[in-house]
Amino acid sequence: MLVMEYADSGTLQNYLEKNIANLNWDKKFKMANQLACAVSCLHDMNITHRDLRSSNVLVHQNNIKLKVDVPKLSKKYDVIPYIDPTKFFADLHSLDKKSDVYSIGVLLWEISSCRSPFKDVSNQYRLQNQILQGLRETPMPSTPKDYEQIYTDCWKPEPDDRPTIQNVVSRLEEIMVKRNITTKHVWAPPINNLSRNNLSQGFNNNIYNKIKVEPLKSPSKAPQASFYKQKSKKEIVDGIAALADNIYDENKKQRILDYIKDHHTTSKEIFDWLLNNQNGINPNIVLGDFHYLGIATMVDKRKAFDYYVQAALEESSIAQYTLGILCENDEKDTFQAMYWFDKCAKQGNQDAINHYYRLKSSKNKTFNPANLHSVMGKMNLGNEEERKGFSLQDFKLPFV
Known part of the structure; x- marks a missing residue:
């Protein structure tokens, strides 16, 4: 029939x-x-x-x-x-x-x-x-x-x-x-x-x-199927932010897409919701992930970096650890990497502790001033001319 x-x-x-x-x-x-x-x-x-x-x-x-x-x-x-x-x-x-x-x-x-x-x-x-x-x-x-x-x-x-x-x-x-x-x-x-x-x-x-x-x-x-427990967009975003994968994990993007699919929505719907709900740690983390991995938008690693910074300044250990990884590998800035690993380590992250001391013992440290200015911009530290006057000591880096 x-x-x-x-x-x-x-x-x-x-x-x-x-x-x-x-x-x-x-x-x-x-x-x-x-x-x-x-x-x-x-x-x-x-x-x-x-x-x-x-x-x-x-x-x-x-x-x-x-x-x-x-x-x-x-x-x-x-x-x-x-x-x-x-x-x-x-x-x-x-x-x-x-x-x-x-x-x-x-x-x-x-x-x-x-x-x-x-x-x-x-x-x-x-x-x-x-x-x-x-x-x-x-x-x-x-x-x-x-x-x-x-x-x-x-x-x-x-x-x-x-x-x-x-x-x-x-x-x-x-x-x-x-x-x-x-x-x-x-x-x-x-x-x-x-x-x-x-x-x-x-x-x-x-x-x-x-x-x-x-x-x-x-x-x-559309009515909802009675045998599915529907989650709100906020709950789904919180779940994505909690995924344990490192940003460089080759499976991270697919895990995010699978998680979204498992909750019967699309990455485009989540991205649109995020654009209208950017306040808070988890939305910034997930916006960072979406921009870094090219989910529902084009890859934009600079935007991703900025979103991670916003979450890190709100004391997100996930964002702090991610910034440590990105600063060391993408930005080639070991000073900034140490700063974020140290922040994350103080919240008890053992991997961050290991990375911090590994970099601290390295003889070849590098620094990218653009990263410092980007962070200070998120902290609302005055105009561009005022930011140029800031030094590493002003930023209270723990290793200078």
């Missing part, structure tokens, strides 16, 4: 074929993002779609809707390009979330090219064997490299090497931020107020056939 609203543009497959001349990259990115967000909603509810293909995705008023039905893939050889090759000879119900991600990769390619995958291949049995041996569609020459990297990661042979759907959403969102593309949000409504256990019973459960996933015009008007 299938329950789905009327779609004025039919399936994604038909829509792409009819609108190939009208779809620029901004429109393609929006469609890709809507599709990935819709699947992400299902995965958040521990539901696997198992039948993602362009003839099973609907387009209504230029918005993506998932068509949800009980699939019978064993007799549909035309869907072979979309199936996880590791599951070709397995039972349908063995298809998992990483199988959905594989299908998403193929669909992202299809959106970029506006044509069905392997459209000209008639021998599906031969195609199946070629895909098993690593055959994939060829990226279109005009495809942006970061978008191409997303879908080629999705269709990697080994499921464990594929990203999660949440990671796909985050990476698409980053592309859209760079291009200043706005998009509508996707919301998965409660399904007859049923529990998560009921939702996870799979395709044979009639409940699953009644799921509708679609973008809303106004996310603020």
